[in-house]
Amino acid sequence: MSKQNNFRRYNPLIDEWVIVAVNRINRPWQGAKTEKSTTISTSSNTEQSILNPLAPGGTRSSGIANENYVSTYVFDNDFPSFTEFEECAGKDENDDLFKQHEVKGVCKVICYHPNSQLTLATMDVKEVRVVIDIWNQQYLELGPKYEWVQIFENRGAVVGCSNMHPHGQLWASNYLPTLPMKKHESQKKHFEKHGKVMLMDYLEQETLKKERIIMRNEHWTWLVPYWAFWPYETMLLPNRHVERFTDLGEVEKQSLSEILRSLLIKYDNVFECSFPYMMGWSGAPTGSFLTENCSFWQLHLSFFPPLLRSATVPKFLAGYEVFAEKQRDLSPEIAAKTLSEIDEEHYSKKLQ
Amino acid sequence: MSKQNNFRRYNPLIDEWVIVAVNRINRPWQGAKTEKSTTISTSSNTEQSILNPLAPGGTRSSGIANENYVSTYVFDNDFPSFTEFEECAGKDENDDLFKQHEVKGVCKVICYHPNSQLTLATMDVKEVRVVIDIWNQQYLELGPKYEWVQIFENRGAVVGCSNMHPHGQLWASNYLPTLPMKKHESQKKHFEKHGKVMLMDYLEQETLKKERIIMRNEHWTWLVPYWAFWPYETMLLPNRHVERFTDLGEVEKQSLSEILRSLLIKYDNVFECSFPYMMGWSGAPTGSFLTENCSFWQLHLSFFPPLLRSATVPKFLAGYEVFAEKQRDLSPEIAAKTLSEIDEEHYSKKLQ
Numbered sequence: 001m002s003k004q005n006n007f008r009r010y011n012p013l014i015d016e017w018v019i020v021a022v023n024r025i026n027r028p029w030q031g032a033k034t035e036k037s038t039t040i041s042t043s044s045n046t047e048q049s050i051l052n053p054l055a056p057g058g059t060r061s062s063g064i065a066n067e068n069y070v071s072t073y074v075f076d077n078d079f080p081s082f083t084e085f086e087e088c089a090g091k092d093e094n095d096d097l098f099k100q101h102e103v104k105g106v107c108k109v110i111c112y113h114p115n116s117q118l119t120l121a122t123m124d125v126k127e128v129r130v131v132i133d134i135w136n137q138q139y140l141e142l143g144p145k146y147e148w149v150q151i152f153e154n155r156g157a158v159v160g161c162s163n164m165h166p167h168g169q170l171w172a173s174n175y176l177p178t179l180p181m182k183k184h185e186s187q188k189k190h191f192e193k194h195g196k197v198m199l200m201d202y203l204e205q206e207t208l209k210k211e212r213i214i215m216r217n218e219h220w221t222w223l224v225p226y227w228a229f230w231p232y233e234t235m236l237l238p239n240r241h242v243e244r245f246t247d248l249g250e251v252e253k254q255s256l257s258e259i260l261r262s263l264l265i266k267y268d269n270v271f272e273c274s275f276p277y278m279m280g281w282s283g284a285p286t287g288s289f290l291t292e293n294c295s296f297w298q299l300h301l302s303f304f305p306p307l308l309r310s311a312t313v314p315k316f317l318a319g320y321e322v323f324a325e326k327q328r329d330l331s332p333e334i335a336a337k338t339l340s341e342i343d344e345e346h347y348s349k350k351l352q
Numbered sequence: 353m354s355k356q357n358n359f360r361r362y363n364p365l366i367d368e369w370v371i372v373a374v375n376r377i378n379r380p381w382q383g384a385k386t387e388k389s390t391t392i393s394t395s396s397n398t399e400q401s402i403l404n405p406l407a408p409g410g411t412r413s414s415g416i417a418n419e420n421y422v423s424t425y426v427f428d429n430d431f432p433s434f435t436e437f438e439e440c441a442g443k444d445e446n447d448d449l450f451k452q453h454e455v456k457g458v459c460k461v462i463c464y465h466p467n468s469q470l471t472l473a474t475m476d477v478k479e480v481r482v483v484i485d486i487w488n489q490q491y492l493e494l495g496p497k498y499e500w501v502q503i504f505e506n507r508g509a510v511v512g513c514s515n516m517h518p519h520g521q522l523w524a525s526n527y528l529p530t531l532p533m534k535k536h537e538s539q540k541k542h543f544e545k546h547g548k549v550m551l552m553d554y555l556e557q558e559t560l561k562k563e564r565i566i567m568r569n570e571h572w573t574w575l576v577p578y579w580a581f582w583p584y585e586t587m588l589l590p591n592r593h594v595e596r597f598t599d600l601g602e603v604e605k606q607s608l609s610e611i612l613r614s615l616l617i618k619y620d621n622v623f624e625c626s627f628p629y630m631m632g633w634s635g636a637p638t639g640s641f642l643t644e645n646c647s648f649w650q651l652h653l654s655f656f657p658p659l660l661r662s663a664t665v666p667k668f669l670a671g672y673e674v675f676a677e678k679q680r681d682l683s684p685e686i687a688a689k690t691l692s693e694i695d696e697e698h699y700s701k702k703l704q
């Protein structure tokens with residue numbers, strides 16, 4: 001890997017940026033044809049550490065060995081898109097048609113648990129809570145330094161992650177990326193126009209309409225957004241106004257661990273498989289935004305699962321959707337109804 | 353299938369619409385795990401017509417049989433996202449947070465050739481020219497009636513099309529979809545600011561820079577956009593200002609058939625496979641836009657191939673990309689260099 005930072009370029013036709021991570025081209029590729037998500041068959045911890053580069057003591061493709069961790073474990077991504085080197089692999093350009101800027105930051109992997117056979121859905125509430133605390137700690141540590149800290153998880157080969165060890169990622173950057181920038185602007189505009197926080201306003205109306213709400217507890221509501229794109233796309237919202245993850249109280253975090261585990265069990269039960277998904281947190285930006293007014297932001301957790309009809313048939317983002325407009329077949333209301341009615345006990349327990 | 357039109361909904365967080373095609377949920381699913389693209393092994397025309405629902409005389413999943421066509425063949429999609437029924441499956445809503453509109457239109461399939469074993473890359477120039485004339489005829493026929501006529505092709509199981517019979521699609525709608533709308537606005541803005549057509553201005557600068565131009569003839573230039581996202585994303589541009597496909601002259605269409613075939617051969621040669629791609633035309637909108645000034649538009653043909661390292665390893669759009677910002681690993685300049693240097697003779701001819 002070259003010792004230079006990557007850069008991003010601007011697409012003036014559709015007003016989006018794209019990161020050009022020339023650093024990463026030589027990284028080993030572990031993925032993944034589209035295949036049924038499976039958990040690794042029962043094996044001892046010793047076998048695991050040989051087989052799985054994310055397990056305690058496991059050796060990663062970079063040759064670095066993991067600590068013998070017993071709870072969560074955070075390490076720097078061996079092939080990061082964001083780095084903090086002195087130089088950049090590309091020069092800044094500022095023309096309207098040729099716009100390119102250096103990107104800096106850090107990319108980490110967050111292992112949720114030492115046991116490769118567990119998932120957030122099959123870990124117990126106490127273990128999920130530990131993951132939530134790790135997320136909080138990362139936001140506290142990286143927020144002051146970076147404009148945007150993206151915590152996310154790709155689960156399953158069908159979304160490009162073939163290692164089923166329970167883990168997510170964190171990418172923190174010295175700039176506000178395309179999508180959070182859009183969310184920043186739209187929430188700001190909504191507040192200026194209506195004097196209300198967009199997603200609070202939205203949650204209030206959904207609470208009355210009822211038809212897209214799947215599950216709620218005292219502090220959180222899980223729903224299918226009216227505008228959902230992915231077949232079983234959902235959003236988890238705090239019931240009160242919360243700008244950032246780090247604004248959550250202890251009780252809210254405890255409550256989050258409960259509803260997060262419950263909703264992931266429901267997901268697994270849809271097709272009786274370890275449901276593949278992309279999951280990501282969004283809240284008010286950090287870094288220089290910490291001293292700005294971001295009160296129009298509402299924290300939310302998005303789930304984008306690609307499966308539509310079975311454990312092996314993913315939704316393709318193709319053709320008309322990449323040239324003109326996205327499309328979904330299943331209505332958001334039917335998706336909400338399916339998820340509402342599905343069992344709250346994990347299917348694997350019933351098979352025993 | 354219900355006899356009701358579909359609708360689209362607005363996502364106020366990221367300013368995008370999504371089509372909710374509740375009509376389509378019951379369509380038969382022919383796709384596709386990620387697999388190496390293959391052509392059907394040699395078989396007689398009779399066998400083909402039994403095996404392949406897109407071949408002459410073939411029976412489609414709807415039970416409808418194709419004509420015994422000998423050149424190109426256009427038919428209405430049996431499970432269309434756009435229809436022209438009397439009623440809509442959803443009521444119009446116009447709230448800022450709950451915005452939903454009926455969509456109307458037509459979806460067609462365009463078979464390029466009766467022979468299931470050919471592709472645009474392996475057809476001869478005369479046969480490619482016939483496809484171009486069919487595209488032109490469709491634009492002429494549907495343009496006056498619809499605001500946007502999207503001609504596109506998904507090629508290969510990896511982009512969701514498992515039927516290798518040479519074919520593309522056309523979706524025409526009574527509204528301007530999300531991405532063409534963005535292109536409309538950005539090109540307009542560029543013209544207002546610079547007094548130049550954005551993509552003409554861009555082509556002029558790329559012609560001087562040279563490093564992303566792959567191939568050109570008298571009327572067309574094939575290049576990797578500075579802001580390309582897909583690993584081998586490219587764009588084909590007319591050398592002069594052309595607003596719409598139907599503005600192309602006879603000589604330009606002849607020239608297009610030549611360069612289109614040549615560039616697709618290069619694509620196939622990258623990994624010595626029938627290269628999967630999404631291909632789509634964009635030009636000034638039609639319908640009510642035909643009487644408006646759209647002179648800031650430049651016609652272009654985009655190619656979004658998902659392969660990165662081999663015939664079986666696709667790029668995933670996942671994780672960070674769906675929550676924050678798109679990323680590519682290969683630089684646009686290296687992609688351009690690879691495509692420039694690759695052979696112009698189809699690999700299948702060399703294997704013989």
Ligand SMILES: [Zn+2]
Nearest residue numbers: 154161162163
């Ligand atoms: Zn992973």
Ligand SMILES: [Zn+2]
Nearest residue numbers: 506513515519
């Ligand atoms: Zn197809």
